[in-house]
Amino acid sequence: MTLQRGISSAPYLHALAAALTLLAFVAMLGLELVSSRRHEIERAKHEIATQAELLATHVGDRLGKIDIVLSTVARQYPLWAAWPAGQGDDELAAHLREIPDSQSLRVGNAQGSFIFDASGKLSSATVFDRDYFQRLRADPAAGLVLSEPIFARITKNWVITLSRRLASPDGGFVGHVQAAINASQFETLFSQMLKNQGDVVALYDDGIRLVARKPAAPEQLGKKLAATYFESVLASGQTAADYQAVSPLDGVERHFALRKVEGLPLSILVGRSEPDILQEWYVKAQVYGVSTLLLGLVLAALLWAWQRNYRLALRFGDAMETAYLDSERRARTLLDSIPDPAWLRDCTGRFLMVNDAYLAFCGQSRAAVIGRRLEEVWPAGHAAFYRRQDSAVIAANAEHQGVGEQTHADGRRRTYEYVHAPLHDAAGQVIGVAGFARDVTPRKEAEARADYLAEHDALTDLPNRLLLSENIAQTLAGAAGRENRIALLLLDLDHFKHINDTLGHAIGDQLLRELAGRLKKTVFDKDLIARQGGDEFAILVVDWHSVNALAQIAQRVLDAVRQPFIIDDRELLVTASIGISLYPDDGSDIDHLLRNADVALYAAKSAGRNAYCFFKPEMNARVAERVTLESRLRKAIAEGRLLLHYQPQYELASGRMVGVEALVRWQDPIEGLISPARFIPLAEETGLIKPLGEWVLNEACRQAVAWQGAGLPPFIVAVNLSAVQLADPEIVAIVRQALADSGLPAARLELEITESMLLADAERAIAVLEDFRAMGVKLAIDDFGTGYSSFSYLKRLPLDKLKVDQSFVSDLTVDANNAAIVEAIIAVAGKLGLRVIAEGAETAEQVEMLRRFGCDEVQGYYFSRPLPPAEIAGAQQRGTPD
Numbered sequence: 001m002t003l004q005r006g007i008s009s010a011p012y013l014h015a016l017a018a019a020l021t022l023l024a025f026v027a028m029l030g031l032e033l034v035s036s037r038r039h040e041i042e043r044a045k046h047e048i049a050t051q052a053e054l055l056a057t058h059v060g061d062r063l064g065k066i067d068i069v070l071s072t073v074a075r076q077y078p079l080w081a082a083w084p085a086g087q088g089d090d091e092l093a094a095h096l097r098e099i100p101d102s103q104s105l106r107v108g109n110a111q112g113s114f115i116f117d118a119s120g121k122l123s124s125a126t127v128f129d130r131d132y133f134q135r136l137r138a139d140p141a142a143g144l145v146l147s148e149p150i151f152a153r154i155t156k157n158w159v160i161t162l163s164r165r166l167a168s169p170d171g172g173f174v175g176h177v178q179a180a181i182n183a184s185q186f187e188t189l190f191s192q193m194l195k196n197q198g199d200v201v202a203l204y205d206d207g208i209r210l211v212a213r214k215p216a217a218p219e220q221l222g223k224k225l226a227a228t229y230f231e232s233v234l235a236s237g238q239t240a241a242d243y244q245a246v247s248p249l250d251g252v253e254r255h256f257a258l259r260k261v262e263g264l265p266l267s268i269l270v271g272r273s274e275p276d277i278l279q280e281w282y283v284k285a286q287v288y289g290v291s292t293l294l295l296g297l298v299l300a301a302l303l304w305a306w307q308r309n310y311r312l313a314l315r316f317g318d319a320m321e322t323a324y325l326d327s328e329r330r331a332r333t334l335l336d337s338i339p340d341p342a343w344l345r346d347c348t349g350r351f352l353m354v355n356d357a358y359l360a361f362c363g364q365s366r367a368a369v370i371g372r373r374l375e376e377v378w379p380a381g382h383a384a385f386y387r388r389q390d391s392a393v394i395a396a397n398a399e400h401q402g403v404g405e406q407t408h409a410d411g412r413r414r415t416y417e418y419v420h421a422p423l424h425d426a427a428g429q430v431i432g433v434a435g436f437a438r439d440v441t442p443r444k445e446a447e448a449r450a451d452y453l454a455e456h457d458a459l460t461d462l463p464n465r466l467l468l469s470e471n472i473a474q475t476l477a478g479a480a481g482r483e484n485r486i487a488l489l490l491l492d493l494d495h496f497k498h499i500n501d502t503l504g505h506a507i508g509d510q511l512l513r514e515l516a517g518r519l520k521k522t523v524f525d526k527d528l529i530a531r532q533g534g535d536e537f538a539i540l541v542v543d544w545h546s547v548n549a550l551a552q553i554a555q556r557v558l559d560a561v562r563q564p565f566i567i568d569d570r571e572l573l574v575t576a577s578i579g580i581s582l583y584p585d586d587g588s589d590i591d592h593l594l595r596n597a598d599v600a601l602y603a604a605k606s607a608g609r610n611a612y613c614f615f616k617p618e619m620n621a622r623v624a625e626r627v628t629l630e631s632r633l634r635k636a637i638a639e640g641r642l643l644l645h646y647q648p649q650y651e652l653a654s655g656r657m658v659g660v661e662a663l664v665r666w667q668d669p670i671e672g673l674i675s676p677a678r679f680i681p682l683a684e685e686t687g688l689i690k691p692l693g694e695w696v697l698n699e700a701c702r703q704a705v706a707w708q709g710a711g712l713p714p715f716i717v718a719v720n721l722s723a724v725q726l727a728d729p730e731i732v733a734i735v736r737q738a739l740a741d742s743g744l745p746a747a748r749l750e751l752e753i754t755e756s757m758l759l760a761d762a763e764r765a766i767a768v769l770e771d772f773r774a775m776g777v778k779l780a781i782d783d784f785g786t787g788y789s790s791f792s793y794l795k796r797l798p799l800d801k802l803k804v805d806q807s808f809v810s811d812l813t814v815d816a817n818n819a820a821i822v823e824a825i826i827a828v829a830g831k832l833g834l835r836v837i838a839e840g841a842e843t844a845e846q847v848e849m850l851r852r853f854g855c856d857e858v859q860g861y862y863f864s865r866p867l868p869p870a871e872i873a874g875a876q877q878r879g880t881p882d
């Protein structure tokens, strides 16, 4: 780019140079032409001068011979007077033969008549009137006299006569001797001298009369030339002159060479016009001009072609450069779009090209890398490593792939997969190495993470079922034949589903995470804790020595679980159940240990939860029974084999039946009535409690309205709500619908809720209870005293009644502690404005003590067992025994 911009003025310089060259050439040609013109003119002048001199000499010679003859005759003529007639003619004829240029030789007398003639024939013509005759007659010193060209009267042609005076011994004029030269002889002679059409050769006498001329000018012959330079030359006595003048004869300007004929009154004038002189020069000038023109045209054409090619070349160069830059930009863009380092190095390890990722990788600027050798970019160790790789690729002329670790410029240790490939030129020679390194750290980490997650639980980061199995297998393999034993504790949270359903999975997950943390702190490091899935955890305890120790571990775990969890500012109380199986007593492989721990877990759940159980072989039978029971219960619900019994509740003060508690019964065709204590926990675990509980609610409301319709006085119907039901988001709507469907006033429905249900998620429980209260439904806490409710907490609940758990009532009269607890509950309830009902009263003593404590209501076998609906009227009428 820079180069092209730098030479962009070149076309103008070249044009200038060409123009100057052409100008110089033209100047040179001009000078040469001027010089040659001058030379041509000089040469012509020299030539015509030479011609004039030659002619003058030649004419002088020829006329001189004639003059010699004339002089001889003139000298001898006095002798002729004695000669006989005719001898003079013979003498003249002999002389005439000596001068062939003369066509005649005659002698005339003093009167101008010819008296001798070399031809032997005398002409009668007289020349007395001729100027030359008069000059000869008048001038004794006339010498040779030439006539003007005259038309010969005898020979009838143009002649020039040469005459000499014939004198008597006393000098008197006696005549003249005359030779005549045919004027055409001069023309013939002159024509030999003519080189150009415009050349002129003329012979003038001293009177500047034209004697002969070529080209012929007959009308001018004998006439005096108008005053010219010629005249002044003769006048000055010069015998030679070269000059330039316009001919008065034809008006043509010529260079003239004037030469006097020596000894004769004649002058030769040779003239040549410049156009004739310069004929060749003109051709030359034209050739030069045309050459110059052609050269100019050629130069212009070459220049044009050169410029055109130059511009084409420039455009091509621009296009090439643009294409190259585009190509390079595209390559760079492509290269830079690669998020991983890529580079090209030559065989000396010098960087040819790198992408942005490479610069980030090495932490250098582009300027610090491009054109630099490896050692200038990388520390010595790295550079040597890369150089070895390059050398191997160059030597093998083959691609090489590998994986390596490298510290990125940002300081992070990264794993790279790299490819090195030989770089070839067009001839296939290796000229360098192309490299590409992909940062596979995330993938490697992901693979490591995947490997980890394959054996670990993502939520709690505990080993998962797979790793547990592997550990058990390994531990069992190591334990075989050893005294140390292995125990598997399977832990499951009680009512965890309730927490998930009511508080959401995020809270449930957080609870599980925190639980995992607690479990880890509870057992030894050598013991393995794994999450089996859901809310089920396994603890592999190794090297235990006694069942008691295991029991302590289990209890420690249960205690840890029971500690309140604070999650999202909520206090959550949960319990867990644990099943324990022992190696090798309860199984010699993983599957048996797991299965039997699960059976023991179920036993712990069945035993009331918040407990641990060691596996016992007979538990398997119970599990089998449980499976059977579940399917039968489903069938019973579907077939309507459930029914309700109602246990009366009496007010101690009045002895009136003030309410009944609805208690579900299962009328099995084989077993008869099955206790809810057997199937309610199963229904809760399987979810069957929802349809079952809804049925109980609807049936109890319907029955209450039916009693009222049958004329019984109004009394309350208490219905048990399980934890699963309370967690149902639809529970408020279900209750409202039951009241609406039956028409039972809300104030006659009492819902019994256990303490533990409220404690699991107090905030939500309070909200639901508020909804019930708003509806007008009465609320009672069932099994009160078995939980951990504080009085401050109780105050927040919209309750109507506390139902003292029958475990306190049954020992009331024999256990002072229980009595104290019951008395305290009744006292506190009184302070909170709550009514108290005691359940499980079986004896009059118990009733009496409860009355003394101030208990409001009593329910128990002492008054009545749960009764079919039809018997409630009787119970109502009977009232209390006392």
Ligand SMILES: Nc1nc2c(ncn2[C@@H]2O[C@H](COP(=O)(O)O[C@H]3[C@@H](O)[C@H](n4cnc5c(=O)[nH]c(N)nc54)O[C@@H]3COP(=O)(O)O)[C@@H](O)[C@H]2O)c(=O)[nH]1
Residues within 6 Å of the ligand: 647, 661, 662, 663, 664, 665, 675, 676, 677, 680, 693, 696, 720, 721, 722, 782, 783, 806, 839, 840, 841, 842, 859, 860, 861, 862, 866
């Ligand atoms: N969620 C629901 N739970 C229910 C429903 N129906 C019953 N149940 C619960 O089942 C458990 C066992 O009930 P059940 O066998 O009916 O026993 C009740 C009474 O028969 C018994 N009781 C009453 N008085 C005495 C007594 O003097 N002695 C004695 N040994 N037992 C007595 O107590 C049970 C009533 O308990 P409670 O509910 O706490 O008031 C039991 O937990 C029932 O709650 C149902 O529809 N839904």
